[in-house]
Amino acid sequence: MTGLVRVAAAIILLATTSGAGAQYLGNYSANRYDPDSTGNPYGAGSAYNPNSINNPYGPYGSPYSNRSASNPYATDAPKLYDSDGNYRGRLSSNPYDPDSVSNPHGRYGSPYSPDSINNRFGAGSPYAPDSPTNPLGQGLRIQGEDDD
Template structure:
């Protein structure tokens, strides 16, 4: 009797791997977009006042704004939101905090580490994000 090898599992694993790879690719920013990019290349969301935008850091239910998401600066357990993470905006000793991009160009690193060149104070950033995200450029 010949064994009929089912390739469903193999195919599903390939598909899930490809979907995960695509989800972690930096999304192209439109000319007017502002967004955060982590020191490890992880996209951390778009900066917009539209709280229903699924990519918005200001969306508390979205992938980048939820305090439970591993890709959120608001998650105290994530590498991007913890007090100790080298990639976090909250770590005063971080060496590779997220970079703020405005119109596709790096504008500065959002960090609690005041020693870094081109540092944007994380507390000011969060206040501006809460009060008027569309005017985030005022921090520069």
């Protein structure tokens, strides 16, 4: 039984760490009550949080940073992951990035793709627990890259 516990702990550790330089930025969610939600103005969504996507002066919220979710030309925007660890695209306002949630023709931005948070019948369903549009859900994990 001890070996099984060690294997489970190793799997959990690998699932929660996605590599060197990765930074957890909170959850992309409409949940105003969850402290890890970007929808909570006093939690991860605070404009005063240095790593918040809502901070216009931080690296992940500045309209000028290449790592920002709000820079329409960013190429290194934060990545989104669901609760199972599946990649759900980049949280980016860049409409030309193939992985951007703002690309209306891409896999993660099209309102017709099941993997898109813009599809209200797919990954963007307000009833799915890890959907960013669920007002009481967990949302999607936001992973940014640190400077190396």
